[in-house]
Amino acid sequence: MDVWLLAGSVSTALFAAANVPMLAKAVRTRDLSSYSLPSLMVSNVANVIHTVYVVSLPWGPIWVLHGFYLITMAAMATLYLAGAKHPSALPGEPHLHGVSMSHARDAGSDRTRP
Known part of the structure; x- marks a missing residue:
């Protein structure tokens, strides 16, 4: 494994780990009062647009991280709208x-x- 792939893998794990507590708390409490719907919607639109870029890249940690962000932000928006x-x-x-x-x-x- 080269240093670039190692760095991408470690940073992907850290970024995902940093977001898991936020998502777990939102699912557990259903309290999203500190979030705004416009922010959640813009984040989701940005993630969908960013997908065009990510799929042009070779398979790697960025695909995993982007997939995680797609799922996480969609879940947060769904919880908010629910x-x-x-x-x-x-x-x-x-x-x-x-x-x-x-x-x-x-x-x-x-x-x-x-």
Whole structure:
């Protein structure tokens, strides 16, 4: 194995390992309140466009890393669109993309929560 392939393999493993905790926490808690939909969408579009470049390269660590990013970012966007929790939602309360349903119901009313 030459030094270039070794460097690519090690950096791929490190980049992937750095993202696994973020993805695991998002899957476990469904709390993506610190993410924005525009950012997730731009990242996914960029990954799809970047695929055109990556497939022009010979098989190697970059393919693995790019595949990991494609899957990870698609999963994050899917979790977000599926209705991630938001800190303002009450436990067990329905929510929609970071908006507590009781907040949506009570918007504009004079009532306050106990």
